[in-house]
Each structure stands twice: as C-alpha cells, then as structure tokens.
Amino acid sequence: MKTFLKIIGIIILLIVVYAVIAILFFSKDYHYEKSVVINAPKEKVWQHVGSLKAYNTWDPFSKEIKNFSVTYSGEGDKVGDSYHWKGEGSEGEQSVTEIVPNEKLGTQLHFIKPFDGKAKSNIVLTPDGNGTKVTWMIDNELTTMMKPMKPMMDSNMDKMFGQGLEELKKLTEK
DSSP states (O other): OHHHHHHHHHHHHHHHHHHHHHHHHSOSEEEEEEEEEESSOHHHHHHHHSSHHHHTTTOHHHHHSTTOEEEEESOSSSTTOEEEEEETTEEEEEEEEEEETTTEEEEEEEEEESSOEEEEEEEEEEEETTEEEEEEEEEEEOOGGGGGGHHHHHHHHHHHHHHHHHHHHHHHHO
C-alpha cells in the first residue's frame, strides 16, 4: 500500500511541476496548421473552401457537436458574412474577414460556449505540381490555465484538421 501511495504522490508531483513549468514558460500564443495536397486545380478546391457554406460541408468540428444547427448571415462568400452555430454544449460564430479568390479564406471565430474565446483561422491554397496544397491554420491566445493543455490541444487539432482535410480531398477529387 505504501508503494502505491508513493507512486500516486510522485505522479501528482510530476503533474504539478509540469503545470507550473507550462504556466511560466509556454507562450500564450497558440498556432496550429496542417496541410494536404489535393490532386485538383485550386479553382476546383476553392469551390469547397471559398465560402462558409462550402466549408461546413467538410468541417469536422460541426460533425462532432450533437444537435448542431447553423444560422447564416449572407452567403458566406463575402467579407462580413457569418454564421452562428449552436449545439449540445457548444455555441459560437464564425465570420469572413478576408477573401482572396482561389487563394485564401480568412475567418474570425468567436466561441461562446463552453468557454468564451476568439481565434483566427485561414485556409490557404497554393499550387503544388499538378495539384493544390491546402494549408489550414488557427491562431489564438491562451489563458494562463490553458497553457498546460497545449499538447492535448495539438493532438486534438491534428486529429480534427486531418479528418477535415481528408474529407475535403475526397470531395474535391471526385
């Protein structure tokens, strides 16, 4: 029993030490990006990323939320267009901040639930041989208490961005 309690004590101590190091030394700036090469010209890829409505056909985050509903303001393909989403335990808004046709869609995210927060997202298309490289990025500022969660965030973003980009690739290469 003493050995078990020692092990638990050491684990708790390591977690506390990690959290303190993360809080003190991890940057508050969070950036994540993932890319995929799609075997299609960027004009064809743009049809699936050039508007919020098109984006929502392959966006993996909306598929994870139960009872997901969306209300659009505009068509989603002009600066200022937006949508509001609501679902079980989740609510937020995404609005278009920049459009460079066939090259870039920039958006601002406002998370309302479960936590209030803001992030910027960009989808950038660049030629890659006979195909198109799609790079999906997100940037936000972490609160002090979120800093220790960076590795978990990276893992989740890798999974979700990977799923979304693979779905985009399937849709575009049809």
